[in-house]
Amino acid sequence: MAKLLSYFYPLTKKVHSDHSGTLEITWYNGRKHLDTKNANYSYGSLQRILKFGLEKINLKQVNSVLLLGLGGGSVVETLRHDFSYSKTITAVDIDPVVIDIAKNEFNLKDDAHLHVVCEDALHYMQTNNNRYDLIIIDLFIDTEVPMPFLALPFWKQVLTASTSNGAILFNASLEKTKSTALIAVIEFLKSHKYHTEVFEKVNNTNTLILSKGL
């Protein structure tokens, strides 16, 4: 019923999160999306932005994905449905409220191929011993990437967790210009033999970094 009504007017449910403030789950034109006060977190334009990056990766060579920033799980849907990726995904999110929303509002199912971890991604990377063929980094609090994820200690851990010719897809910014910290991350990746492409204004907004081990 909500889906049908949403063709006539948007229907929004608000949920409080200690991490992200008010989260809004909105039915609009028969589709549901997840937003914060100022940003789209899942489905909607965010899903299109990550799909743009995934189209540039040979997913046939990918046997394991680490997703930092689960949100409502729209990139999991994209991987499964648009790219028929059926192998393992480990998804990390700090926010139990967001994980509940992914499961209860967006039908995300923990199964043998999807492992959801409720943890700070910074801590996860500090203690992680696994290696992944594709690491997707989509960590935002509202419109901001928290600073630790633009600092080189985190990026050293990302490279350690990446297989030798693995790919890294980083949803890096909503800003119009690249920050000094982001420029340092790009230089760091290039200097570690990662072929690194920067896509600006993807979907008119985000900066996306795609890095592949050579």
Ligand SMILES: C[S@@+](CC[C@H](N)C(=O)[O-])C[C@H]1O[C@@H](n2cnc3c(N)ncnc32)[C@H](O)[C@@H]1O
């Ligand atoms: C844009 S949403 C992710 C959207 C998701 N990738 C998708 O495809 O729908 C950003 C997510 O980053 C999470 N996040 C922010 N800081 C985090 C941290 N320190 N550790 C883990 N998750 C974090 C937020 O809780 C939020 O769910």
